Amino acid sequence: MAHKQRLLSVSRRDRLLGLLLALFMGSWGWIGCGEKEQQTLTDGPSPNAQKEGKPQPLKVEQEEQIAAEVYYRRGRRYLQHSQYEEAIGEFSRAVHLKPDFAQALDQIGLAYTLQRRPGEAIPYYKRAIAQTPENGIFLMHLGKTYMDLRDYAEAKKAYRRALELGVKRAKIYYDLGVVSERENELEAASSYFQQAIQVNSEFADPYCRLGAVLEKQGEPTEAAYLYQQALKKDPRHIPTHYRLAQLYLKQGHREEGLRLLRDFQHLKQAERERP
Numbered sequence: 001m002a003h004k005q006r007l008l009s010v011s012r013r014d015r016l017l018g019l020l021l022a023l024f025m026g027s028w029g030w031i032g033c034g035e036k037e038q039q040t041l042t043d044g045p046s047p048n049a050q051k052e053g054k055p056q057p058l059k060v061e062q063e064e065q066i067a068a069e070v071y072y073r074r075g076r077r078y079l080q081h082s083q084y085e086e087a088i089g090e091f092s093r094a095v096h097l098k099p100d101f102a103q104a105l106d107q108i109g110l111a112y113t114l115q116r117r118p119g120e121a122i123p124y125y126k127r128a129i130a131q132t133p134e135n136g137i138f139l140m141h142l143g144k145t146y147m148d149l150r151d152y153a154e155a156k157k158a159y160r161r162a163l164e165l166g167v168k169r170a171k172i173y174y175d176l177g178v179v180s181e182r183e184n185e186l187e188a189a190s191s192y193f194q195q196a197i198q199v200n201s202e203f204a205d206p207y208c209r210l211g212a213v214l215e216k217q218g219e220p221t222e223a224a225y226l227y228q229q230a231l232k233k234d235p236r237h238i239p240t241h242y243r244l245a246q247l248y249l250k251q252g253h254r255e256e257g258l259r260l261l262r263d264f265q266h267l268k269q270a271e272r273e274r275p
Helices: 002-026 035-043 049-053 057-080 084-097 102-114 118-131 136-148 152-164 170-182 186-199 204-216 220-233 238-250 254-273
Strands: none
Touching: 057 084, 057 102, 084 102, 102 118, 102 136, 118 136, 136 152, 136 170, 152 170, 170 186, 170 204, 186 204, 204 220, 204 238, 220 238, 238 254
């Protein structure tokens, strides 16, 4: 009987210890956890789930950056296909997400420039330059737009700053030559046109304008040579046909002059009829 009581006592004690152990383990989430249940507990929402579910500033900024880049690439595709309004729309969406997106601002300006709306382009170029003052390409675009507006003083400032920043483009030298020629600074104009040719020897425009400068300086033979070089680079270069025709007529080369004059008229007519 005493032995039986001892067994019962041990049994009760074991049950009590088991219950205490079970309660202790249950407080750590281990009761009844099979593999599936353990996975559920591990992957379930944490006590801070509501807090973690809120958009974090860094994540939002990254998402906006990605979206802005997508809009920018779409805008570039539209611009390459001359769909200017669509391009402006996409670039504007990019700027809405990232107001300091200098490349998108510049491309809006470029789209307006290509639409021959230079007055609307300039504020965007200036905003782009304000974001990245050392970007010479943006300054080159601004200079070209001022040339379209015939604001030569501002064009010179923008172009010269672009050159200082290392942007050596034939178009910059050519336009600076045009401005210098308009201001009757013939030596400076000649130098700029020569630099344009050095940068891009296939660019017909500076050959033609350098020839015109040499004509003004009383050097018709050298001028005729440069006009001929321009036509080798571009046989359909309209201004050169006219200038060389006039020069030949002045020199008494009537047949050659009239032929070039007819070519000039045909090219001008084709240009007017071009859609």
